[in-house]
Amino acid sequence: MGKRIFYFLLTNVLVLLTISIILSVFNVGNYINAQGTIDMGTLLIFSAIVGFTGAFMSLAMSRWMAKKMMNVKVLDPNGSLSPVERQVVEKVHRLSRAAGLMHMPEVGIYHSPEVNAFATGPSKKRSLVAVSTGLLQEMDDDAVEGVIAHEVAHVANGDMVTMTLLQGVVNTFVVFLSRIAAWAVSRFVKEDLAPIVHFIAIIVFQIAFSILGSLVVFAYSRHREFHADRGGADLAGRDKMTHALQMLKAYSNRIRGGEDTAVSTLKINNRKGMSAIFSTHPDLDERIQRLQSR
Structure with missing residues (x-):
């Protein structure tokens, strides 16, 4: 846990440092002009720098970070x-070639x-597919192949890059809209209070817009999981992919009531109804049903 916190903090420090340097180079940190109005062009550039820098740096460091944090x-x-180990390598390589x-x-x-199990990396050329010893112990050979096929499908689909681009766009609009809203609110208070209100309003609106933006990211994440399931079925066979999901469901039911971190393969999530919109991965029953109905 301590190592994960350290690398998380390190990543954020590097991101903030990089953003500060880029903003200084382009001189777009001050988007409110002398007349007290917003320069929309400068704000958009500022927002894009803040929004995309963190997303792209996280992507660039993703493979390295995964190895360090998970002791891969x-x-x-x-x-x-x-x-x-030889079987795992052969499965990944065979499915990757396919x-x-x-x-x-x-x-x-x-x-x-x-x-x-997870797949990560900044590109198809520099990707990583890793599995836990727990997965290899709990699942039979066909199920392991189905899980690996799902992860290889993520790599083949370029999901890491697409998610980064989407996150960057969402981050940009969150930064952009929150500052416009904060500026508008600050116009309704006394001039001496405006800077404080503006600062507080930025935080409040950024949190609110981030929650709304995350719904878009979550929705795409659920979509890409269905897509990776289909890709996994094409690579390993529908029966193996379905079998993997069924074993995951049986495992999650068996340990239900334990810690959530113990059920993380393919991000198992059994939320239903309205709470499902806050899930990055769809319900296993729905995933199984979609595969069987193909």
């Missing part, structure tokens, strides 16, 4: 591997009782 052991295909990837993802295993 990267498996060398040409090195000495155990039979289980997906048309020109460069094989790095393959990793990390020690954790969690049933978990």
Whole structure:
């Protein structure tokens, strides 16, 4: 936990430092002109710098951060591997070739009782597919292949880059709109209170718009999971992909009532109704149903 917090803080410090440097270079930090009105062009540039810098830096560092935070052991295909490690590498490479990837993802295993797997990286050329020891222990061979196929589909679909672009656009509009709204509110108070009200209003509106913006990001995230399920079914076969989801559902039901972190493979989420709009991943029953109805 301490290591994860350290790298999280390190990432944010680097992001803030980079943003400060870029704003200084382009001299767009002050978007309110001498007349007390907003220069919309300057504000838009300011918002885009703030919105996209963090998103792109997180993407650029994603593979490195995942290895450090999760203590991922990267498996060398040409090195000495155990039979289980060799099988994981072969599955990832075989499915990656089937997906048309020109460069094989790095393959990793990390020690954790969690049933978990993930794909990350800044591009298809520099991607990582990693699985937990918990997943390899809990699932049979067909289910493991289905999970890996799902993660390879994320890489093949370019989901990491697309999500970054979407997050950057959402961040830009959050920064842009929150500052316009804060400026408008500050016009209704005394001049000596305006700077304080403006500062507080920026925080309030940025939180509010961030929540609204996150709904867009969550909706796309759920869409890409369905897409990755279909991709996984095309790569490993519909039966294996469906079997993987069914095993995940059985596992989640078995440990229900435990900590949420123990059920994180493919981001298992059984929220239904209105609460589902705050989920990054769709309900397993719906995912299974969609695959079976293909």
